[in-house]
Structures are given as C-alpha cells and as structure tokens.
Amino acid sequence: MNLALISHQTCMEHRMGAHHPECPERLHAIQDRLIASGMEMLVTHFDSPAATIDQLARVHDRAYIQSIMDAAPKTDDALTWIDGDTAMNRHSLEAALHSAGAAILGVDLVMGDRYHTAFCSVRPPGHHAGRAKASGFCIFNNVAIGAAHALEHHGLERVAIVDFDVHHGDGTEEIFAGDERILFCSSFQHPFYPGTGADSVAPNVVNLPMPRLTDGEAFKAKVEASWLPRLNAFAPQLIMVSAGFDGHVEDDMAHFNLREADFGWITREIHKLATKYCKERVVSCLEGGYTLSALGRCVSTHIDELIGHV
Ligand SMILES: [Zn+2]
Numbered sequence: 001m002n003l004a005l006i007s008h009q010t011c012m013e014h015r016m017g018a019h020h021p022e023c024p025e026r027l028h029a030i031q032d033r034l035i036a037s038g039m040e041m042l043v044t045h046f047d048s049p050a051a052t053i054d055q056l057a058r059v060h061d062r063a064y065i066q067s068i069m070d071a072a073p074k075t076d077d078a079l080t081w082i083d084g085d086t087a088m089n090r091h092s093l094e095a096a097l098h099s100a101g102a103a104i105l106g107v108d109l110v111m112g113d114r115y116h117t118a119f120c121s122v123r124p125p126g127h128h129a130g131r132a133k134a135s136g137f138c139i140f141n142n143v144a145i146g147a148a149h150a151l152e153h154h155g156l157e158r159v160a161i162v163d164f165d166v167h168h169g170d171g172t173e174e175i176f177a178g179d180e181r182i183l184f185c186s187s188f189q190h191p192f193y194p195g196t197g198a199d200s201v202a203p204n205v206v207n208l209p210m211p212r213l214t215d216g217e218a219f220k221a222k223v224e225a226s227w228l229p230r231l232n233a234f235a236p237q238l239i240m241v242s243a244g245f246d247g248h249v250e251d252d253m254a255h256f257n258l259r260e261a262d263f264g265w266i267t268r269e270i271h272k273l274a275t276k277y278c279k280e281r282v283v284s285c286l287e288g289g290y291t292l293s294a295l296g297r298c299v300s301t302h303i304d305e306l307i308g309h310v
Contacts, residue, residue: 014095033296103146165244245289
C-alpha cells in the first residue's frame with residue numbers, strides 16, 4: 001500500500017538563524033536518504049494546503065493565532081522571537097500553516113481508500129505548542145490539529161496519539177488532557193526539557209518518563225508494559241504519531257541511546273495496532289531529530305515500517 005508523503009516548499013524556507021538546530025537541512029537530509037535507500041519509489045508526494053483559522057482554532061485560542069499572524073516579519077532579513085527557542089522569519093507563518101495543513105491532509109487521505117498511511121515531512125514541529133503558546137521550536141500543534149480534524153470533520157470517536165520524541169509532548173497533553181476521545185501516549189527523557197510529564201494529569205494521558213541513557217531494551221519493556229495494553233483497550237479508529245527521532249544515540253539534543261531498529265520496532269507496533277483496529281490508518285508528523293544523518297536513516301526506517309509488509 002502506497003504511503004502519502006506530505007510536505008510544502010515553505011517548510012524549507014522557515015529558518016530561525018544561522019546556527020539553529022531546527023533547520024531546513026533536516027528535511028533535505030530526509031529527502032536525500034529516501035532517494036538513496038530507494039524508498040522514494042514507494043511513496044506518493046503531496047503538497048500540503050495551508051490550514052484555515054477555523055481548523056487551527058479547534059486546538060488554539062483565536063487570540064493566540066492572531067498574535068502569531070501579527071508577529072510574522074514582513075522583510076527578508078527580520079527574525080522575531082516568539083519564545084526563548086522559537087523564532088519566525090518571513091516564511092515561518094506560511095510554513096506553520098502548511099505544516100498544520102499537512103496533518104489535516106494526511107487525515108483526509110487515510111480516511112479515504114487510496115492511502116492507509118501518511119508521513120508529514122514538515123517543520124516547524126508541533127508537540128510543544130499549547131493552546132496559547134509557542135514553545136520549543138513549535139508554533140502550531142500539527143498533530144493535535146490533525147487529530148481534532150479527525151474528530152470534528154470525520155466524526156471519529158477514538159483517536160490515539162503516540163509521541164516517541166525524546167521530549168515530553170507538553171503542548172499536546174495540555175490540549176487533550178481530559179478529552180476521552182483521545183488517548184495520548186508520550187515517552188520522554190525525564191528529568192529534562194520541558195520538565196513536565198512526571199505527574200499523571202488525566203486518565204487519557206499515558207506518560208512514560210525514562211532516565212537518561214535509556215536504550216532500546218528498556219524502551220521496549222516500558223512500552224510493552226504500559227502503552228500497548230492501553231492502546232489495545234482503546235481500539236483506536238486512527239493513530240496519529242508525533243515522530244521525533246531525537247532519542248537516537250547519535251543525536252546530541254538529548255541523552256537516550258535508541259537506534260534506527262528501535263524506531264523501527266515502535267513503528268511496527270503502531271502499524272500492527274492500526275492493522276488490527278483501523279484499516280492501517282496512521283498519520284505521522286515529524287517532530288524532533290537534529291543529527292542529520294541519523295534523522296534521515298530513522299525516517300527511512302519509519303516510513304518502511306509504515307508502508308508495512310503485511
Ligand atoms: Zn524533541
């Protein structure tokens with residue numbers, strides 16, 4: 001089954017200064033690796049539309065959306081900082097709108113018959129963005145906007161969000177805590193940025209804090225004991241993924257010791273669940289991953305498993 005690979009040119013033009021780790025080269029590294037590995041032949045490319053204000057407003061305050069629009073610089077060399085780690089250049093607003101739009105298009109595609117799985121190769125990432133705040137390189141919460149679209153537009157009643165980025169998905173947690181239509185599973189290094197996630201905030205949030213130097217064996221054991229029973233009991237009608245690869249051993253943004261095979265394993269488990277409960281429907285959105293070579297290899301492995309071999 002073909003996979004929809006969704007991106008947009010503006011995602012390559014959003015830049016937060018010369019030395020910022022969340023850089024356009026990340027998407028180029030993914031593209032280069034997909035070509036080199038032959039995976040490029042197995043995907044169909046889509047340009048993402050811009051998300052509308054109403055689509056964003058399902059998860060963000062309208063005043064916050066307006067503040068982002070107002071903050072967007074109008075000149076080529078201007079950079080506006082909207083958070084200690086997050087800036088906007090002239091293209092960032094469009095990139096953020098098209099990144100959110102990619103998650104929406106991904107949901108629309110997998111709810112149809114031609115594509116079971118979609119990967120949104122987009123930036124800025126989204127999972128730290130809360131209802132009314134930009135944070136940690138994120139402006140709009142792409143995966144949450146996609147999940148809300150699945151609930152409101154497609155009428156789904158159970159959407160699982162699996163977040164295996166090395167950082168806690170605090171924005172996604174804030175948006176959906178207490179909303180029983182969502183099961184949110186987040187694994188992350190703790191204690192670490194952004195410092196949240198150790199406490200259980202709501203029954204529909206399954207946080208997995210793990211110590212530094214966590215390796216594949218420890219990660220698998222925790223996921224098998226905690227997430228998989230909850231995901232099976234939830235029987236999702238769609239699985240969204242916050243796909244962060246910054247837990248890779250070569251990634252110096254954090255201190256996990258995961259490898260490509262471990263990201264392959266968690267993706268395979270997600271795909272198995274989707275095959276069992278929801279016609280393989282998975283929409284995955286890129287989050288972190290900052291060492292370019294490792295990011296390319298991890299995404300190639302992730303897409304290979306999403307395409308599946310069943
Ligand atoms: Zn991260």
